[in-house]
Amino acid sequence: VTTQHAMSQRGAAGETVDEAMELIRQRGGRSTKTRRAVIEALVRAAEDHRTAEELAVEVQSEYPSTNESTVYRTLELLEELGVVSHVHLGHGPSQWHLRQTHPRWYLTCATCQKVAETAPHVFADLVSQVADSTGFTLDPGHFAVTGTCAECAARDRESAPEGRRT
Amino acid sequence: VTTQHAMSQRGAAGETVDEAMELIRQRGGRSTKTRRAVIEALVRAAEDHRTAEELAVEVQSEYPSTNESTVYRTLELLEELGVVSHVHLGHGPSQWHLRQTHPRWYLTCATCQKVAETAPHVFADLVSQVADSTGFTLDPGHFAVTGTCAECAARDRESAPEGRRT
């Protein structure tokens, strides 16, 4: 799930953190070590995702008393500020990441749980067609689209061409 | 969320139920009143969705002692048999329905929770492009795609053109 061009979110890594803290302050919030540590952990994750629990563990390595509920509250705040987003990749917990400048679609294999991302242009026509026919503006990255990856499809084709599990 | 052509799943309503019970028996399972009642409730739901809890309430009106865990176990069994599917329309509980012969995509408005369905042809190009570029066979109906409906987009445009909530 990791790709290239790691942290070109909005300048260098440190900038992202400082800008986020600045946004919090502008909004009347306070700049705390825990909040900064959560953002830093997400910057380190780069193009990867992290669950709230994983972030809590990471933050705790620096500030051991950090509670998971604080991480949840911080993520909620950062999401309101547009700094982070969460995506549902499957049946497990939400996955968090810095908000991307280029939205993407996530595909998860219903059989092996592998996650693939797709280039935005693949969806461009779809987005405009849906907008025209239904008035909906699609927000691609919030729920993954499930499917079956090439390998699992090949394997399934041999054994049981019946039923469908997810 | 209800549309026309109610129960043309595979023949008439009763047939669907009998066929499902037959599948259960073929597999070595037993034909019980509770299992039949769950399928009947889904047939009555037609094109609509039901949560496990809603199904439990409905079944309990006929068999009051029915437990929710039995409904979950029945749904799991029926899903393995390919009779029913569940879809995640948003952050709430799974939504269940008879497996459709025509798969569809669900769009949920992240702001007002409204659910729209789209004609499959809108996604046809997407499905083949994704297959070509990634090898994934998309299974459209398992996770809804979120977005913003026309009304909510209009309302948002007036007040806060900033941030993004979901």
Add this chain to the structure above:
DNA sequence: GTATTTGCAAAAGTTTTGCCCGTGA
């Protein structure tokens, strides 16, 4: 100094599991 954040503990919401009795074939 005081409003905001945090840790802690408990609860909420959905789904799963263990166990033992009841039921279908």
Add this chain to the structure above:
DNA sequence: TCACGGGCAAAACTTTTGCAAATAC
């Protein structure tokens, strides 16, 4: 008969909430 299914209670898992103590400004 006897393996399978169901009721019940408890647990698992993720997330939210209330409250008092700690912290930022």
